[in-house]
Amino acid sequence: MAPGMKSIVYSETGPAPTVLQLVDRDLPEPAAGEVRVRVVWSGVNPTDWKSRAGGGRGESLPFAEVTPNQDGSGVVDAVGEGVTGLAVGDRVWTYLSAHQRPTGTAQEFTVLPASRVVPLPEGVGLEVGASLGVPAMTAHRALTVWEDGPSRLEPGSLDGAVVLVAGGAGAVGHAAIQLARWAGATVITTISGDEKAGLATAAGAHHVVNYRTGDAAAEIREIAPDGVDVVVEVAISQNADLLSEVVAHRASVAIYADDGGDTTTIPIRANMITNTRFQFVLLYTVGEEALQAAVEDVTAALRDGVLPVGEAAGLPLHTFPLAETAAAHEAVEGGVVGKVLIEVSAG
Template identity: 40%
Template sequence: MKAITYEEFGPAADVLSITEMPVPSPAPGEVLVRVHASGINPSDVKLRGGARPGAVMAYPLVIPHSDGAGVIEAVGQGVDAARVGQRVWIWNGQWQRAFGTGAEYIALPSEQAVWLPEGTSFAEGACLGIPALTAWYALFGDGPIEGKTVLVTGGAGTVGRYACQMAALGGARVTTTVSSEEKAAHSGASDWINYRTDDVTEAVLDMTQGAGVDRIVEVDFAANQAASLALIRPGGTIASYASASQMRPELDFYGFMFKNIRLDMLIVYQLDAATRRKGEAQLNQWLDQGALSHAVVPAGGLEDAVAAHQLVEAGQKLGTVVLEV
């Protein structure tokens, strides 16, 4: 099979290559998936670039990408043979594993290949594992949000766009922050604030008649901490999945404490099994109903991996970069 591989950290053009490798065999409890689409997330390109402090190659050779979608072609011992032929979406394909979805085939634990409804394309399925599940967990990780007011920062991002949709589907009032009218339209939220031209705190307080919000889905904890503290209601939740502007921000502990705030620092890779099953079921219900829209950025095939990684790194795309396999 053809696979995208790298043997050392570095720029995409220097370390990525297309390699011929044997098709893997599913071990007990595993399935073999013929990959049709491989999603590329910022975490994938950061990992390949060695961006984490003290990063070392965990494996001598890596096939990148955690998200993907395809069809089960074989099953290992202990897996129901009826799953052969099933369309699936994949999560954690390359989390603590050497070989991810950037190849024609992947063998992985059966629970990591989730039924994909017929109305959802493989390219759309390749957007679910990290962006969509992160959005779901940030919103519903501690219960229903019906009747709540939710602020999604960065609503044009891959997680933010899903969060805007899911908050509305969950019965919440949703407001988002964006940097342009184009990104506002992309987010799909009817209430939005241009953080480049408007005072976000003032605008949200005006929208909520001074009450603030019950929950914040946060794309950059450090950059937005002051606004978050001003806007979150007592007893509210800030669910943050990144803090790129400052990886070790100084926390205004007493400010949050005296509002009895819950701070959720979340990473979707570490979801416990029971919570993940709830998320998968909810996502698939919405998919089956045609309730979610997806922002797929087509980027070619496996041979276009270098350009695709560079596209993600440039940060200008609107949606998830996907390779067709």
């Protein structure tokens, strides 16, 4: 009998408890250019539950069966022909694991193109590894689309810049704060309450502004009289008016999500005067050059001790066993503060 593994699957879209199933599947073998990873942690992002939910119950899928979750970490278990730079036993993190593929990381083993598997620097925990893909790489892209800024991040690359991170207590916001501070920027973040303010400060934000109390635009302008150079934006439909009051000339607003809705109205004259650039960010279509740049810079940041996780680092962890993947998806869908990880196997 062929060796098997536990896997979470769904064959139609719908609510997590209804469509996600824990099943036994055959152990996959890596083809040329692929590696097999024994998954220790599977990271859950909003994109994962949105793909699973679809636009409505029962939508057809691109594959007969799908295993969810783009991000993960673990140990290389087998290597296909022609793979270099990765070996059995290497501790790794993965990204875009389920993009245009039927199987993501919510299973005990996953086979991926070697290009989607990245060695973890020594001393970096596997929990960190599973928290990197979508959040850290999205944050990297958001910080590198500024017209007058760097295309790569390293210490000093954002010296003198002011970065505003909307929603600094989220996973992308946490990564953006960490990477921007590592690169030398002054970091301001907007939050909705004291608990999230504490998390953003723990992540490294220099200034925290509560947008629900007082005059957020005036507070930001007081901190940055010449305006904000880069905005990492999670809710443009809510924040468009605020941003038009605080951006510097030739600022970049990187929009990676919209927690407030699907459409927005942007003030034209104010943004025309400042030559503001609005840049949408979606990891799936940024292209290989941007993905590779993010991988290399995130790895360098990890070597410098950047991007830790856990409440003390500003990103609380919420962990679930593989059998409770539906609950993990529901937690992210419900807006839990922090990072949701599924413990697939022992590290």
